[in-house]
Amino acid sequence: MTAKNKQLLLCALILLAGIVAPFLFPNYTFQIAVLWVMILFALTWDIMGGQMGYNSLGNIFFFGAGMYICAVIQIGLFYNVGDYTSAYGAVKVDFTPGQYYLGLVLGILASAVVSALFAVIFGWIVFGLRGPYFAIGTLGVAIAAGELVGAWDWLGGGSGISMPTYPGEPDDRALLFYFLCFGSAVATFAFLRVLYATRFKLAINAIRDDEAKAEAMGIHTLRFKIVAWSIAAFFLGISGAIYGNMSGFIEPLEVAFPTVTFGIFMVLMALLGGKGTLWGPVLGATLFHVIKEVTWTHLLGWQWVALGLLIIINVVYFQQGLLGWAQEKWPEAFGIRVDEPESADDNAARRAAE
Amino acid sequence: MSDLIEVTGVSKAFGGVQANRDVSLKVEAGKITGLIGPNGSGKTTLFNSIVGYHPIDNGSIRFEGQEISRLRVPQIARLGLLRTFQQTRIYSKMDCVQNMLISLPHRQAGWGSMFTPFEPELMDKAEHLLEFVGLYAKRRLISGDLSFGQQKLLEFAMALMNEPKVLLLDEPTAGINPTLINGLIDRLKRANEEFGITLFVIEHNMRVIMNLAENIYCLAHGELLAEGHPAEIQNDQRVIDAYLGAH
Amino acid sequence: MLDNLSLLFDLAPVFNIQLLLDGLFIGAIFALAAYGLALVWGVMNVKNLAQGDFVIMGGYIAYSLGEWGIHPILGLPLAIVVMFAFGWAVYVLVIRRVIDRDLFTSLLATFGIAIVVQQSLNLIYGPEVKIAESGFGIRSALDNQLTVSDIKVVSFVMAAALAIAVVVFMKRSRMGQAIRATAQDPRAAKIMGIDTDRVYAFTFALNAAICGAAGVLIAMIWVIQPFYGITHSIRSFVIVTAAGFGNLPGVIIAGLGLGVAEQYSGFVMGAEFQQATVVGLLVAVLVWRQIQQGRLRQVVQ
Numbered sequence: 001m002t003a004k005n006k007q008l009l010l011c012a013l014i015l016l017a018g019i020v021a022p023f024l025f026p027n028y029t030f031q032i033a034v035l036w037v038m039i040l041f042a043l044t045w046d047i048m049g050g051q052m053g054y055n056s057l058g059n060i061f062f063f064g065a066g067m068y069i070c071a072v073i074q075i076g077l078f079y080n081v082g083d084y085t086s087a088y089g090a091v092k093v094d095f096t097p098g099q100y101y102l103g104l105v106l107g108i109l110a111s112a113v114v115s116a117l118f119a120v121i122f123g124w125i126v127f128g129l130r131g132p133y134f135a136i137g138t139l140g141v142a143i144a145a146g147e148l149v150g151a152w153d154w155l156g157g158g159s160g161i162s163m164p165t166y167p168g169e170p171d172d173r174a175l176l177f178y179f180l181c182f183g184s185a186v187a188t189f190a191f192l193r194v195l196y197a198t199r200f201k202l203a204i205n206a207i208r209d210d211e212a213k214a215e216a217m218g219i220h221t222l223r224f225k226i227v228a229w230s231i232a233a234f235f236l237g238i239s240g241a242i243y244g245n246m247s248g249f250i251e252p253l254e255v256a257f258p259t260v261t262f263g264i265f266m267v268l269m270a271l272l273g274g275k276g277t278l279w280g281p282v283l284g285a286t287l288f289h290v291i292k293e294v295t296w297t298h299l300l301g302w303q304w305v306a307l308g309l310l311i312i313i314n315v316v317y318f319q320q321g322l323l324g325w326a327q328e329k330w331p332e333a334f335g336i337r338v339d340e341p342e343s344a345d346d347n348a349a350r351r352a353a354e
Numbered sequence: 355m356s357d358l359i360e361v362t363g364v365s366k367a368f369g370g371v372q373a374n375r376d377v378s379l380k381v382e383a384g385k386i387t388g389l390i391g392p393n394g395s396g397k398t399t400l401f402n403s404i405v406g407y408h409p410i411d412n413g414s415i416r417f418e419g420q421e422i423s424r425l426r427v428p429q430i431a432r433l434g435l436l437r438t439f440q441q442t443r444i445y446s447k448m449d450c451v452q453n454m455l456i457s458l459p460h461r462q463a464g465w466g467s468m469f470t471p472f473e474p475e476l477m478d479k480a481e482h483l484l485e486f487v488g489l490y491a492k493r494r495l496i497s498g499d500l501s502f503g504q505q506k507l508l509e510f511a512m513a514l515m516n517e518p519k520v521l522l523l524d525e526p527t528a529g530i531n532p533t534l535i536n537g538l539i540d541r542l543k544r545a546n547e548e549f550g551i552t553l554f555v556i557e558h559n560m561r562v563i564m565n566l567a568e569n570i571y572c573l574a575h576g577e578l579l580a581e582g583h584p585a586e587i588q589n590d591q592r593v594i595d596a597y598l599g600a601h
Numbered sequence: 602m603l604d605n606l607s608l609l610f611d612l613a614p615v616f617n618i619q620l621l622l623d624g625l626f627i628g629a630i631f632a633l634a635a636y637g638l639a640l641v642w643g644v645m646n647v648k649n650l651a652q653g654d655f656v657i658m659g660g661y662i663a664y665s666l667g668e669w670g671i672h673p674i675l676g677l678p679l680a681i682v683v684m685f686a687f688g689w690a691v692y693v694l695v696i697r698r699v700i701d702r703d704l705f706t707s708l709l710a711t712f713g714i715a716i717v718v719q720q721s722l723n724l725i726y727g728p729e730v731k732i733a734e735s736g737f738g739i740r741s742a743l744d745n746q747l748t749v750s751d752i753k754v755v756s757f758v759m760a761a762a763l764a765i766a767v768v769v770f771m772k773r774s775r776m777g778q779a780i781r782a783t784a785q786d787p788r789a790a791k792i793m794g795i796d797t798d799r800v801y802a803f804t805f806a807l808n809a810a811i812c813g814a815a816g817v818l819i820a821m822i823w824v825i826q827p828f829y830g831i832t833h834s835i836r837s838f839v840i841v842t843a844a845g846f847g848n849l850p851g852v853i854i855a856g857l858g859l860g861v862a863e864q865y866s867g868f869v870m871g872a873e874f875q876q877a878t879v880v881g882l883l884v885a886v887l888v889w890r891q892i893q894q895g896r897l898r899q900v901v902q
Binding site: 195197198199200202203205206208209210212213214215216217218219220221223224227276345347 | 432436446455465467477
């Protein structure tokens with residue numbers, strides 16, 4: 001069996017597991033749905049942080065933006081948003097199934113597109129920053145967004161928004177949002193897999209390794225950076241829209257723009273699995289989420305301290321991540337080798353024959 | 355023969371230090387032009403000015419008749435004016451083939467071409483150029499693990515991959531094993547003759563530059579001191595004084 | 602918002618003096634913490650995201666003393682000693698191992714430290730806002746329109762004294778010279794026989810001590826809370842980025858300016874915009890630095 005077939009088999013198994021999981025473990029549907037969200041987080045963070053070397057601490061901004069954009073569309077299509085939010089969920093507003101699904105679909109689409117648009121705008125602002133300045137600048141943008149939404153009464157301010165209620169059975173609702181989370185994560189992975197086989201990947205890798213050299217070679221660096229961030233923002237926007245509806249209630253600091261929880265999880269998961277690889281973030285997110293779900297409640301309030309310690313241990317002692325470590329141990333398995341000295345002509349002829 | 359690069363009256367100061375003062379020179383198309391001068395005479399500053407690395411204070415820089423002193427580094431590179439670095443710069447976490455592939459010319463790169471896969475022809479070209487510089491067997495190694503000399507060769511191959519019209523080489527032989535220098539000179543000449551790339555070379559090794567260049571400029575204290583054929587430069591008393599520190 | 606503006610310009614111009622004074626008092630402490638950050642940044646090239654959490658730690662030392670019936674101002678020497686030891690320990694356990702790596706590694710490691718510190722404080726002291734009561738009197742002038750509490754004056758003087766002490770230490774002492782030499786060229790310093798590892802440890806510990814002292818002052822003239830650290834970190838970053846490190850007068854001016862700016866925005870827009878103001882200023886400073894560098898065709902790094 002070739003390596004390619006093995007990977008296909010693995011993908012098929014994961015897909016199958018994802019489809020049957022909510023039926024096998026109906027009590028854990030929400031937790032498994034969040035696992036897919038985490039995988040999406042780690043994958044999208046890695047586009048910038050792993051592949052391009054731009055370590056953003058503020059990617060969570062696009063998640064929160066998507067969440068609020070979706071909410072505004074869902075509500076605003078049929079009601080006055082200001083009136084709705086000022087009722088703080090006290091007045092139950094009913095959405096017919098037609099209204100609900102129309103709002104949801106349009107909302108998710110809008111959050112994807114507008115989030116990507118935000119990335120383009122912020123890209124112009126922050127891409128003159130490098131290294132730690134970029135990390136701190138993006139963190140600043142995410143914190144500022146949380147503060148501003150918290151002070152914006154039209155959006156419900158700090159007390160948040162109760163999302164439109166699902167017109168149907170609770171079990172169906174859980175399944176719907178499970179498969180939306182699952183689908184968005186799979187779509188992200190598939191998209192990145194295709195994307196990473198093109199020039200795009202090598203170009204952003206070049207920016208990571210030496211941006212000044214990339215500029216000196218004529219690569220359109222700004223263009224690549226903006227597109228890379230927009231792709232991350234696009235999927236994060238979708239994810240935020242789905243997550244907001246799944247949790248049923250959104251507010252700025254804990255749910256939409258949680259810089260020190262989800263925002264830092266993204267980074268940690270990608271690092272844990274091995275940044276700069278396609279499977280690393282998936283592996284890291286799965287590992288992190290499972291460990292977190294199993295141990296979290298047993299740590300009695302110390303879990304956040306444990307999280308901080310985990311970050312420190314991860315970056316200090318195990319920065320290459322699981323896949324990075326494997327690559328150091330078995331370089332040949334990753335195609336790093338001195339080649340048999342045939343000539344370039346032979347290789348060209350073989351390629352032509354194929 | 356026309357002049358590909360035309361530098362007229364260029365001055366550049368960093369704070370109080372006048373790195374270049376009123377420098378004018380020309381690089382003829384299809385030839386190899388040399389730039390020599392003692393350490394700190396402003397050679398690399400002039401290179402940086404030409405490729406748009408920093409704004410210049412005065413003067414004009416023309417490439418194929420077009421004023422480029424206000425353009426930025428990537429724009430100038432896309433015009434076909436490329437440079438290599440004194441401290442070799444490659445993409446150190448990618449393997450040699452990847453380094454080569456992404457060095458393809460970006461001249462007509464539109465938005466759509468960002469997402470195209472690499473055609474087999476590009477792969478052939480990359481491998482042939484790696485063979486040209488003698489790195490073919492190491493093509494799947496991470497480039498950061500290569501020796502300094504090999505990295506220099508890789509950087510040269512990457513520059514050729516980009517199909518530049520002019521290549522500005524900043525000390526191509528510095529740090530290279532003396533036994534390999536002849537091979538490198540040979541390759542530089544072949545790049546000039548076979549690929550038709552105009553070369554503009556900074557070099558400290560007199561033997562190399564006298565062998566290589568057809569026309570040499572000498573800078574001292576940021577100003578142009580002399581210009582001429584290798585033989586003329588070799589016998590120019592001002593150049594000899596500058597190198598011996600008579601100033 | 603407009604009401605407050607008109608209050609400042611038409612009804613009670615004296616209030617401007619009040620805001621200005623309060624801003625300067627608090628800004629002096631911001632500048633102190635920022636000076637510590639500039640020190641670590643310049644010498645070790647470590648961007649310490651736990652800076653504000655060190656400040657808050659110092660604040661809780663003063664608060665604890667007050668709870669035990671000891672005057673919190675005695676927390677100043679205690680915080681300096683305790684935080685110095687804490688800083689040294691953090692250096693040995695974490696910073697030493699990330700100092701040679703890329704900058705994001707040290708940034709993330711210190712972010713981890715920040716989370717550990719703030720969450721531990723939260724578990725120990727709870728999430729309520731705390732003050733270390735100094736019990737000092739309040740002076741007033743101009744028919745009570747202008748009030749200044751003694752503790753603010755005391756803290757301002759102490760912040761200034763601490764800053765002068767650190768500057769003199771850096772100039773005169775053997776260790777100070779070693780630190781400055783290491784900042785300029787660590788390799789050369791090493792060859793000349795300076796134990797750079799010890800210099801780094803000392804620098805980081807000194808920074809923690811400065812932060813601890815700043816925290817004691819903050820706890821007495823303002824408020825502390827376990828999660829306020831991140832805002833203090835961002836303040837330090839704003840000040841250092843605006844001033845550039847190694848520029849002590851710049852740090853002082855930027856620190857005082859930030860203090861005043863926050864007082865004004867807090868008054869005009871409401872206290873809930875305080876953090877947003879700090880973060881907004883951070884983004885503004887970064888954009889301004891980019892435009893500045895862009896003219897030279899360079900980037901902010």
